[in-house]
Amino acid sequence: MRRFLSAFAADHDTAVIKPSALPPKEISRLIETVSLSIENPLLKLKFIHAALDRYAHTCRVMVVPSLDAKLTKQVLLEALDLLVPGHRIIIADPETALAAEKPLRRIRAPRLSQMTVLIGLVLVMSTTYWVQARLGIKAHNAAVPIYRWATEGLERKSESTPHSSISAKLESPADWGVRSAKAADSSPQATYDAASLPEIWMVEEKSGYEFYSNGLNISTEFAVAGRPRRYRTFDRADGALSEIKERPAGLLYHTSEGDVAPFERRFNRLLNRRTRELLQYIKQDHLYHYVIDRFGRVYRVVNETEVAHHAGFSIWSDESDVFLLLNQSFIGICFEGRWSESLNSDPPDGASTSATLRVITRAQLEAGRLLTDWLRQKYHISDSNCVTHGLTSVNPQKFLIGHHLDWAKDFPFRDLGLSDKYQKPLPSITEFGFAYDDFFLQVMGRPWPGINLAMGQLQARADRDKISYETLRRKLNRRFAHQLAQLRGETEGDKDFGRADLSQLTNALDGQP
Amino acid sequence: MKAEKETPESLESVETTCKPENGLAAIGLDIGTSRIVCSQAPTEFKTQLNAFIGVAYSKFAEQMLQRNGIDFYRHNGELFVLGDGAEKFASMFNHEVRRPMSVGLLNPGERDGFEVIQLILRRLLKKPKPGGSKICFSIPSAPCGMETSLVYHENMIKRFLTELGFESKSLNEGLAVVFSELANENFSGIGISFGGGMCNACLAYLSIPILTFSLGKAGDWIDSSVSVVTGESATRVRVRKESALDLSAPPSHKIDEALHIYYEEMILDLVRSLTRSFVESRNLPTLDKPIPVVLSGGTSKPRGFREKFENALRATNFPLAISEVRLAADPLNTTAKGTLMYAMYDN
Structure with a gap:
């Protein structure tokens, strides 16, 4: 011994x-x-x-x-x-x-x-x-x-009650509106349209890397061929299914949530080794399109016109379209780092760079901005479709948000020239009546403003339709199950459908009062 | 004092230790006040009572022992009957056996005690292979104020085993119970050995001993106490205790009645002391799930013992949450099994 x-x-x-x-x-x-x-x-x-x-x-x-x-x-x-x-x-x-x-x-x-x-x-x-x-x-x-x-006892209990309606926890719109305004005031960067940026072009392409005019350098050492994108969206107004689309519609930001060695000179070898192991793994399973390592190096793994398995069950919407299963439609960008490190930091306000820098390095932040600019310009991606995994991930069986929580707070939207999506009504709630539960609150502390805003909108809609909040929610849940079923044939190769039998969704809905 | 070379089995004659396919041979040894158990495989145990009886040498006595197949050896004009034979002999002639150990340690009042232990060990152990055999022997937690005695006890045994050619190391008896019985719980929990001379407990977390404890009140104490109040010899009480006692049923015999009383007293005393020891300890880890308690040793064998102990434990404000109280699979061999595991550890 x-x-x-x-x-x-x-x-x-x-x-x-x-x-x-x-x-x-x-x-x-x-x-x-x-x-x-x-x-x-x-x-x-x-x-x-x-x-x-x-x-x-x-x-x-x-x-x-x-x-x-x-x-x-x-x-x-x-x-x-x-x-x-x-x-x-x-x-x-x-x-x-x-x-x-x-x-x-x-x-x-x-x-x-x-x-x-x-x-x-x-x-x-x-x-x-x-x-x-x-x-x-x-x-x-x-x-x-x-x-x-x-x-640590934080796991979701099956009997835990979803927080699906406006409760004492819901702050008044005026409250979070004030905070939102304050956050906006303190924004270090202005939101901008990528199209307004000077043109970004490829300066040089050699074996193993690409160099762009905005300073973006992409390593292609770990690039792997994937499956072409083919997806449909739903019209936000009438729920109609769109034609098949192939162009990426948005950017979805992740963290690797892996072991990251301390960002110090003496761990240089370990830092490099971890990155390579991470990339090997991501390459093997086609997990993300891009990875930004701790030194700010950008790696392409899956080509952006192909599908990577990064989003799982996820929901987002812009002004016109509703996106389900964002693997098909969004580009996955993974920052090597641990978002969970920031769990004990300040409440989410979407603008705290210091909190962000607990998760990623300044070099990653800079690289993230360059990559975002280039991708947005190349594919005409609107600001409204640049969002984080934590904001989009859902549990479809229980109709709960926050199934994954990476970047559920502290994402540096403004540093990347994006609007703060924490302030935007959450589409999974407004469109499909999703909710959160005690576990979510235990982890997050409190819902971000967009959740309260979404629930407020839903309540207003229920009042207008003269139905209860819960009734409206169930109706929207059914709509989600229906739309998901519609997509099934369209996304045959998607791993997510392999993991969730749609009949479970039906059962979940049938089990509702 | 050195024994004369009249032992029935000299060291040279014992068979050679089997060597496992890989690594050195390993042996686990439970040197308890009441019994010595030797294990060379998880299911292979040899045991001898850790006791002897001396009778004045006479031709008649020698022949009688030979006729009855009782092992003995001649020592300074006496015939020493060792191990299990001593009990048989004592029962026959209503004598009390002598104990080389007392309260878990070498008995200072028994001048021939260590000599006897050596002889019993020689009977139980196989000769070490050239190249060495690893042996691990159990030691108790030192009762309060007897720490130096433990040092002496441990080193005497270690020295002897080294002389025999073994590479030896010791293991706390309570921890041996944990090693033996709590593998499924990642070696986290409380192991208690209810032996003859003392009760030994160990709280371990991930096999690391957090707190060890001993109480010098166990099987022998029960035997002698019952003997005093009933007038029966302690040996007879012990035989009765080990063969017929049922703590879950009302006593039907005078000895049983006394045994019930002293068992309860021992259990209560242990639970109280254990609770106090745990409460006063600054070393208690924060455990986020209840832990099991495993009972082992000959004194824990009577039917109903586990229930009595659990009731007593749950009736106190024990500072740790207990998931279950269970009896070891093979209470008499638990400690030996644990020491064997530790002996095999380095192989």
Whole structure:
């Protein structure tokens, strides 16, 4: 037994470990989660000790009081590696992979049976050969929010009541209007139309990169061919299905929610390595069109005219069209970083650059602006369709917003020359009667202004139609299910339909009073 | 004092330890006040009573022991009957066995005690393979004020095992229970061993011992207390206790009645002390889910013991949430299994 138990071994009763010497809860929980999957008691014991030992060692080497969760994965990998010296072992966990594909997806708990099988296989097989890792950095990165949210009692309870109508929590429009105005006043950047910018053209294209006249440099090293876009939208006024479209209609911003090494010179190698692992993973699963790494380097992974699997069930609308399943219609731009870092920051006002810089670096912010400008100009993307994943992601079975929450606050809209979408009535509520629940409030603290505004609009509509708010909501929920069903044939290849049987939607609706 | 070379089984004659396919041979050893249990595989246990009885040497006594197949050896003009044979002999002649250990540690009042332990260990252990065999033996938590005695106890055993050619290390008895029984809970929970000389408890989180505790009141205390009030020998009380006691049913016998009383007293005392110890500890971690308690050891074997203990525990304001109280799968061998696991750890 190594460091952790060495004191114990030396003095069995007086030198038992103090809880303060144990890893933070988050790390302990992750160790527990992994070790629960190891059936052999001796291997399990060795793994736990190795993980604790690596934790203690890393803390000591890095002279930090406790290991940051960002390094947890590395600790665990090293711990597993100790069990089979000379072999690199990477956990192949479908749940974390799924979560990686869907950053900040709410997951109750890892599927232990799957983990058991896979980790068991890894442990056994790695004695004879290298295990080819399916996951890159993003997969395990996502594990942090998963277990954090899954185990801190924040998981959604099935019986939790949706906050679907105006309640005491709803501030008066006047209140948030004032704040909105203040936010607008403090905006460091003005919103602008990309068409008004000077023309942006490609200056140079060589093997591995493209250079543009606004200073944008795109690496194509990880580019991969995908499936062409083909999508339809719904007319916002009458719900009519549009013709098939192929041009990208909007930009959807994400964070990788992965382990990101501290942005310091001494972690330079680690920073680079993480980025490459992340890109490999994204490339493999066609997750985003663009990735902006911590140094502000822009990578194209999926061509913007093709489909990437970044949005899942998602809803957005502009002045004329309603978009469902934004994989088909929007370009996914992923900032390497952890939005969840900002969860304890200020309430969302959409303009806090300092909060943003807790999530991404200034270089990423600059690169994000250049990329946004170029894409908007190239595809004539309107400001109203530049939005974040957290604002669009929904749970279709429960008709809840905020299924994923990356950039659900603190996105630097104004720094990117965009209007603040946190102030815009949320289409998933106004168009389809979605709601939020206690879990959402626990995570977010309070709804952003656009939610309250949307609910206010819905209430006004219910009053006008002389029906209750709930009745209107159910009606709109049915409209959503109907429109989604209409799209099914159009999006045969979309992964999201594979994961959600539409009959579940019908059941969910039937279960409503 | 050195034993004469009249042991029925000399070290040279014992069979060689089996070596696992990979790594060194590993042996787990539970050196308890009442019994010594040796394990060389998770399901392979050998045990001997940690007791002896001495009778004055006579040809007749020697022949009688031989006829009854009782192991003995001649020592300074006495015939020492060791291990399980001692109990048989004591029962036959209504004698009390002598204990090499008391309250979990080497018995300072028994001058031949350690010698006897060595002999019992030699019977139980196979000869280590050239290249070494790893052995892990259990030690109790030191009762208050007896810390130095624990140091002596541990080092004496370690020295002896080293002399035999083993690479030895020790493990707290409570933690051994955790290692043995709480793998499914990631080695988080409370393991309690109810032995002969003492009760040992350990709260572990992710296999790390957070708090260990011992109470010098266990099976032997019950036996002697019952013996005093009933007039029966402690050995007979113990036999009765281990063979027929049912704590879930009303007592039907005078000895049973006394056993019920002292069992309850021991359980209450342990729960009270454990609670106090946990409450006063500054080392308690914040656990976000209830933890299990596992009971093991010979004293926990009577029917109804687990229920009695759980009732007592739940009746107190125990500072940690308990998910369940369960009996170890094989209470007599739990500690040995835990030590075996630890012995195998480095292989």
